[in-house]
Amino acid sequence: MSRALAVLLAPVVLAQAGRLRRATTTLPEPPGERLGGKGKLRLVVVGDSTAVGTGAESPQDALPGRLGKLLGARWRTVGGNGATAADVLRDHIDDAAGGPADVVAIVVGWNDAMRLRSGRAFARDLEHLIDRLRAASPLARLVLVAPPVFREFAVLPQPLRRALGAHAAGLTRIARRVAGERGVAFAPGSDGRTVAADGFHPDAEGYARMAAGVAESLGR
Template sequence: MPSFPFTRLAAVPYAPLLVTQARRLRRDTPRLPDAALPWTGSRPGPDPLRILVLGDSTAAGVGAETQADALPGWIAHEVAERWGRGSTWRAIGANGATARDVRERFLTDAAAVPFDLALLTIGANDALGLRSRSAFTRDVRRIVLALRAAAPEAAVLVSLMPRFDRFALLPEPLRATLARHAASLDTGARLAVEGLGGVVAIPTPPPYVDGFFASDEFHPSALGYRLWARFVFDSAPGLRLDRPAG
C-alpha cells in the first residue's frame, strides 16, 4: 500500500485539500502483502542468466502471489522467449522503499552476489513523498554506479516512474500534483544515468490495460507484471543477452 508523507505540501496552493485526499487514500487503500517467499528461483535452460530485481514494492512482488508471477519470473520468461537462455533470479527490496532506502539498506546485499542483468525499479515512493529532484537523482545515480562497479559486464535496466495521471484511484488535484512531480524526478534520473555504459533507462509506460492493476488499484497484478517485463525488453532493442556476459 502506498504511504503518503506529503512533506513539501506547504508550498502548494492546494495543500490542505491534498493532505486530506492523501490521508483518505492511506486509510481506504487495501494493503496487499509482498509476494510469498522465496524471493529466489530459476528457469531451466542453457547458459543460465543471473537476474537481479532491486527496488521498492514492485521488487517485493506486491500484487502477485509469488515472485514467479511478478517481475523476476516474467523477466526470466522474456529472457527464455527472446534468447533461449535459462536463468536464476533473486529479488531484493521493500514495500514503501525510496531510492535512499535502496541505496542505504539493500545495495550492499544486491551487489554482493554476481549478476548478469539487473532491473532497478524505483521512484514511486520518492514521488509520493515529494522528495527533491536533486536528492532522488543523486541516489539513483549512486545505485546504478554501484551496480556497474559490482558487475561491469552486466546490463542495468532502470525502470522509473509510473504514470500517476493514469491511476484511477487518485482524485484530483492529487493525481495531477503527483504526476507533475513524478515527471520532474523521472527527467532528472534519466539525465543522471544517460551515457553510462551498459545502462538503459526504460521509457514511461504505455496506457495501462484492463487487468493491469491488482485489487488495490495501485500495484501491478500478475498480468501487469507480465506486460511490464515485456515492455522492458521491447524498450531496449539493442540489448544483447544471447550469450554469457564477457
C-alpha cells in the same frame, strides 16, 4: 515546476493521500522465495514494492519471474515495500551487489514521488545505486525502470492525481537523464491500467507489461 505544483497543492493533496491510505487495502509482498528461474543469465531486480512483486500472487507472476522468463534467466529480487531510492541505497544495496549478475533492473520512484522528494536528491541516489551495482558486476547490463505514470492512476482523486502525476513525470525525466549519462538502459514504468486489489500496484498482467518493456529496452 512539477514538485512546485505538488507543494502548492500540499494541504489538499496530503488530506486526500491520508484518506486514500485509510481506504486502500494494504497488500503484502507475495509469498514465496525471492529467487527462481532457469537459464545461464543471472538477473537481479532491486527496488521498491514493485521490485519484490507486491500485487501479484507470487514472485513468478511479478516482475522478477516475468522478466526472468523473457530473458531466460535465473533471478533474485532485493528490496521492500515503501522503499525510496535512498532506502534501497541504505538498506538493500549490499545484498543487491552481493553477487555477480548479468542483468540488473533498478525499480524505484513510486515512493520518491509519493513523498515529494526533490529531483536533486532522487538523481543523486540513482547515480549512487548505478555506480554501486556496476562496481559489483562491471559486465552486467543495467536497466533503470521509470517511476509510475501517476496521472493515469484511476485510484488517485484530483487534484492528488494531477500533483503526483506532475511530480512523477518530473522524476521520470530525471531518471531518463541519469540513465543516459550513466550508459544504462531505460524502461517505462507502470501505467496503472491493470492493477491489483488495492487499485495501485500492478497485477499479473500489469507486471507482464512492465517486464515486456524492460526486455524491449534491453533489446530482447
